[in-house]
Amino acid sequence: MTDPSALDTDPQYRAAVIDLLGVLAYGELTAFERIAADAAMADDIDDKAALAGMATAEYRHFLSLRDRLVELGADPAEAMAPFRRAYGEYHAQTAPSDWLEGMVKAYVGDGIGTDFYREISAYVDEDTRALVLSVCDDLGQSAFIVDRVRAAIQEDPRVGGRLALWGRRLVGEALSQAQRVAAERDALSTLLVGGVDRPGTDLAEIGRMLARLTENHSRRMSALGLAA
Amino acid sequence: MTDPSALDTDPQYRAAVIDLLGVLAYGELTAFERIAADAAMADDIDDKAALAGMATAEYRHFLSLRDRLVELGADPAEAMAPFRRAYGEYHAQTAPSDWLEGMVKAYVGDGIGTDFYREISAYVDEDTRALVLSVCDDLGQSAFIVDRVRAAIQEDPRVGGRLALWGRRLVGEALSQAQRVAAERDALSTLLVGGVDRPGTDLAEIGRMLARLTENHSRRMSALGLAA
Numbered sequence: 001m002t003d004p005s006a007l008d009t010d011p012q013y014r015a016a017v018i019d020l021l022g023v024l025a026y027g028e029l030t031a032f033e034r035i036a037a038d039a040a041m042a043d044d045i046d047d048k049a050a051l052a053g054m055a056t057a058e059y060r061h062f063l064s065l066r067d068r069l070v071e072l073g074a075d076p077a078e079a080m081a082p083f084r085r086a087y088g089e090y091h092a093q094t095a096p097s098d099w100l101e102g103m104v105k106a107y108v109g110d111g112i113g114t115d116f117y118r119e120i121s122a123y124v125d126e127d128t129r130a131l132v133l134s135v136c137d138d139l140g141q142s143a144f145i146v147d148r149v150r151a152a153i154q155e156d157p158r159v160g161g162r163l164a165l166w167g168r169r170l171v172g173e174a175l176s177q178a179q180r181v182a183a184e185r186d187a188l189s190t191l192l193v194g195g196v197d198r199p200g201t202d203l204a205e206i207g208r209m210l211a212r213l214t215e216n217h218s219r220r221m222s223a224l225g226l227a228a
Numbered sequence: 229m230t231d232p233s234a235l236d237t238d239p240q241y242r243a244a245v246i247d248l249l250g251v252l253a254y255g256e257l258t259a260f261e262r263i264a265a266d267a268a269m270a271d272d273i274d275d276k277a278a279l280a281g282m283a284t285a286e287y288r289h290f291l292s293l294r295d296r297l298v299e300l301g302a303d304p305a306e307a308m309a310p311f312r313r314a315y316g317e318y319h320a321q322t323a324p325s326d327w328l329e330g331m332v333k334a335y336v337g338d339g340i341g342t343d344f345y346r347e348i349s350a351y352v353d354e355d356t357r358a359l360v361l362s363v364c365d366d367l368g369q370s371a372f373i374v375d376r377v378r379a380a381i382q383e384d385p386r387v388g389g390r391l392a393l394w395g396r397r398l399v400g401e402a403l404s405q406a407q408r409v410a411a412e413r414d415a416l417s418t419l420l421v422g423g424v425d426r427p428g429t430d431l432a433e434i435g436r437m438l439a440r441l442t443e444n445h446s447r448r449m450s451a452l453g454l455a456a
Contacts, residue, residue: 029273032280036264045257045305045312049294052260066277074347166315228451 004125007072017128018072020137021065022079023181023188024117024135028062029080030087031055031110035141038102047148054139054200061135068131082185086177093173100152104163104224107145109170111220112213119209123191123201142223145169149224164226230426232353235300241426243415244285244354246300249293250307250407251416252345252363256290257308257314259283259338265329289363296359309452310413314405321401326379332391332452335373339396339448340441344406347437350368350454351419351429376453392454397443 006013039051066076094109096102114136121132122131153160182189194200201209221228234241234286260283267279294304322337325332342364347454381388422428429437446456 023241026273029267029276030282032283033264033276036261036283037268039257040265045254045308048257048261049290049304052257052287052290055264057285059280062277064279076277080273109450129405171307 001126002123004127006125007128012187012190014072016191017124018069018074018079019185019188020117020120020128020132021069021072021193022076022081023083024132025062025065025069025076026080026087027113027123028058028065028082028135030091031106032062034091034102035106038099038106041102043099050140050144054141054144057139064131065135074152079162083085083181090173090177094170096168098161099165100149103145103149104166104226106141106168107171107224108217108220109174110141112171112174112217115213115216116209119212120191123164146223149226153225160226163224164221164228167221167224167226167228173201176219229376230351232355234353236378237299237374238426240418241425242288242300246297246302247310247413247416248345248352248356248360248361248419249297249300250302250304251311252290252360253290253293253297253304254308254311254315255291256286256363257312258319259292259334260286260290260331262319263334266324266327266334271327273371278368278372282369282372285367292359293307313422314409319399319439320384320407328387328391329378329394330375331377332394332454333398334369335377335452336395336445336448337351338369340445342403343441344456347366348419372400374385374451375456381453388454392449392456395449395452395456426428 002013005016035051035055036218037059039048039055042048042051069076069079090109094105096105117132118136121129121136124132138198149163153163190204193201216228230241235245236242263283263286267276267283269281270276292437295322297304297307318337324333345360346364349357349364352360377391381391418426418428420428420434449456
């Protein structure tokens with residue numbers, strides 16, 4: 001883990017942390033928008049209220065990331081701007097055609113995202129790490145979504161086949177946008193692969209990380225009753 | 229103003245208050261959904277964040293109404309259900325075709341709604357009244373929206389003509405849904421017109437109330453730079 005003082009002494013590390021908080025903040029803002037849209041699509045009033053509550057929790061996460069960016073002397077809108085295109089394309093390519101697809105997206109798509117950020121948090125200073133882990137907390141979506149998706153599959157098993165394909169597509173799109181971000185944001189990438197004065201992780205560890213991400217993804221698909 | 233003990237002793241009054249809290253709660257939930265959709269439509273990241281913050285404030289209003297319904301022994305989902313159709317049709321008939329129409333709707337449409345509920349609050353007990361007034365508070369939308377809409381009209385004056393027509397349509401649709409609710413919900417209507425054991429207001433006062441609603445509407449249109 002990096003020493004917190006690196007935020008003051010290592011401009012490349014500082015840029016990487018601002019990138020990390022920026023991508024997370026924009027992710028929370030779009031998560032807010034998307035879960036709010038899921039609330040609007042929900043038929044049941046109690047589901048609506050539950051989803052609206054989850055959306056506002058994502059907004060609180062956004063606020064804590066924004067406040068931290070301000071504390072670090074960064075402009076939050078500028079810190080988020082470089083990640084709009086990747087998020088925009090991911091969401092354009094994975095617009096849910098119904099409520100269930102929205103639910104699977106919130107669970108499977110966001111799940112692989114937060115897993116990835118949790119992995120990254122091993123490479124940053126303690127304060128940044130605590131913030132990243134706190135905004136990656138499950139907000140109660142999981143239990144809610146697992147319940148609703150399993151019930152829908154039980155009612156009509158064909159739904160399971162369609163949603164399994166959908167889950168695979170979500171991960172494919174998420175990976176291709178993650179690759180784009182890695183290619184475009186040098187500072188962020190050096191958190192993993194290291195910089196001039198800072199060692200990164202080795203290729204074997206990156207392999208293990210990808211294996212963990214894949215396993216967790218399969219575990220989530222199974223929890224929903226879907227083939228990964 | 230009605231005595232709070234009427235909530236225990238007058239079943240018709242109790243039903244009216246539950247209707248009032250139900251229609252307000254469902255209104256807040258749909259306001260949450262709609263302002264969140266406006267946030268998603270916003271181009272500017274700071275606008276997005278500001279609108280997301282307003283949406284979460286609407287959700288907090290929803291929570292306080294829901295908690296009060298539970299306190300009164302009512303089922304919140306049941307209390308809200310009778311108003312879904314009116315809200316659904318209002319929103320279906322007034323789906324904004326762009327972000328500016330969404331902004332005018334949030335200001336002019338919600339404005340006439342909260343004005344109406346504030347008027348109604350004169351006829352209920354003190355506790356209910358305080359709650360109704362608190363959820364009708366302006367959440368900072370007004371200054372934000374006035375600023376954005378005026379800027380858009382300054383940039384392209386033709387926008388003003390289109391939005392003025394839009395504002396008139398919003399009020400027309402809101403009134404026709406309000407009439408439907410009044411016709412369908414006897415208990416709620418008796419708050420204004422009185423019940424068996426409770427005097428209502430007189431026709432002259434209802435006329436003055438309508439005049440106040442109309443004046444406030446015109447004032448809001450002018451604030452946006454629109455002809456009422």
